Amino acid sequence: MPKREEEEEPLSPMARVFQSPGMDNCIVITIGFKEKINVDFILNDLKHNVSKHPRFSSKLSDNGAKWIKTDVDVEDHVFTPNIDSEEMGEDGESFVDDYISRLTVIPLDRSRPLWDIHILNVKTSDAEAVTVIRSHHALGDGVSLMSLLLASTRKTSNLDEFPTIITSSKRRKTVFQGLTNKGWFFRSILAICYAAKLIWNTIADFFLLLATILFLKDTETPLKGGVSVQKNFCHRIVSLDDLKLIKTATNMTINDVLLGVTQAALSGYLNRLYDKKNAEDGTSKSNRNNLPSKLRFRAGVAVNLRHNIGFKALADMMAKDSKCRWGNYMSFIIFPMSISLETDPLVYLSKAKSTMDRKKHSFHSALVYLTTGFVFKTLGAKVGAALFNRPVLHTTTSISNIVGPMEKISFHGNPIAYIAPSSYGHSQPLVIHFLSYAKKMVISIGVDPTVIPDPHKLLDEIEESLKAMKASLCEKAYSRT
Known part of the structure; x- marks a missing residue:
């Protein structure tokens, strides 16, 4: 029987960006399980549920502009490779990383819905088996x-209950909150100053974005560039409690702490690369700082534009006219990283918070989203995709942070050990993703192996930077007692 096909709805501007030439972007989610995976459970679950989801049961039209509803043969999307124990060796971690890396040079079949699942019953250091979910970024x-x-x-604690994540509403904090007892004139002056600063920051960010699109490039460093289409992936699990401890002690957000830790790690990693290069060139320095001065090193930091986050809201994403919509309702900010060697690791945190506070006080991310939609409608998909791709080409890395479930979760009774998201298909040689899960923070990095052949060393730097910040805070707290 031929497959049923019917034309549905056009792709959103962001979905068209992610499937455009030069940015054929895919998301890879690696899920570690504590027990071996029953393939039949996954197949049965997909057979009963995949048709309910419009994006996972639709394919792209020939011109890539519309979704076409189609019947799905789940067997075409689920892969269970026969694993040769000799091929795998004793290092299951490397086998999984290499397997995912090979997927990056195998395009998704555009005659079908753009997703697949790979089941690897391979033991690693963190799990007894691994599932790799690959989906095109155009899906969501x-x-x-x-x-x-x-x-x-x-x-996992109650297999009859859905998991939960933090439920909150994004509210822009103002400098005049809590001043209701002050006079109306004083409050009015503060409101005017707040609005003026908001407008000024937005204008400054807009011209910075425009300059980045036209000509402003990051400094050429050992982490800039890249020629390989293939990407390598690895992850590291750290304590979420450690991040919360630092967050509370410094009065920051978890996102501020992660950006500060990333700045510290990239500074240390780059310093080692420059030290090695200087040694090879015979120009080693007597001091430990090998970093060039005035490095322009920027990251595109992903921003979720949804006002409501939480499991109940997310479950309603596919409802018509939902305020917490399904899809690619996201944008980014251009975040200048402070690449330097600091004697006090907490300086990286204060710099990250200062920069992010200013970025939050701006409509930069919303402006990017609205501008992208306007350009697509007026100038077409090719121009819109090219303009969106320019900031990616001219910056060095991308960073995202996603809030995951607060407690441990299971799939058909099989406990999940970790969830590690990443992505590929863009020109940047380094992407960093953070995802919280129960009391863990999973750090995933995707790299161009021609630029970063040793991604585990970069993860070592991130872990050591986190430990150094925690130790510094504990030392200062002890000295005050």
Whole structure:
């Protein structure tokens, strides 16, 4: 029987960006399980549920502009490779990393819905088996995919209950909150100053974005560039409690702490690379600082534009006119990283918070989203995709942070050990993703192996930077007692 096909709806501007030439972007989610995976459970679950989801049961039209509803043969999307124990060796971790890396040079079949699942019953250091979910970024962003994952799982502590994540509403904090007892004139002056600063920051960010699109490039460093289409992936799990400790002690957000830790790690990693290069050139310095001065090193930091986050809201994403919509309702900010060697690791945190506070006080991310949609409608897909791709080409890395489930979760009774998201298909040689899960923070990096042949060393730097910040805070707290 031929497959049923019917034309549905056009792609959103962001979805068209992610499947445009030069930015054929895919999301890879690696899920570690504590027990071997029963393939039949996954197949049966997909057969009953995949047709309910419009994006996972639709394919792209020939011109890539519309979704076409189609019947799905789940067997075409689920792969269970026969694993040769001699091929795998004793290092299951490397086998999984290499397997995912090979997927990056195998394009998704555009005659079908753009997703697949790979089941690897391979023991690693963190899990007894691994599932790799690959989906095209046009189907949805990280928050959308996390909602789908949570809807498919249950709490490990109670297999009859759905998992939960933090539920909150994004509210822009103002400098005049809490001043209701002050006079109206004083409050009015503060409101005017706040609005003026907001407008000024937005204008400054807009011209910075325009300059980046036209000519402003990051400094050429050992982490800039890249020629390989293939990407390598690895992850590291650290304590979420350690991040919360630093967050509380410094009065920051978890996101501020992660950016500060990333700045510290990239500074240390780059310093080692420059030290090695200087040694090879015979120009080694007597001091430990090998970093060039005035490095321009920027990251595109992903921003979720949804006002409401939480499992109940996410479960309603696919509802018509939902305020917490499914899809690619996201944008980015250009975040200047402070690449320098600091004697006090907490300086990286204060610099990250200062920069992010200013970025939060701007409509930069919303402006990028609206401008992208306007350009696509007026100038067409090719121009819109090219303009969006320019900041990616002219910056060095991308960073995202997704809030995951607060407690441990299971799929059909199989406890999940970790969830590690990443992406590929863009020109940057380094992408960094953070995802919280229960009391863990999973750090995933995707790299161009021609630029970063030793990604585990970069993860070592991130872990050591976190430890150094925690130790510094504990030392200062002890000295005050």
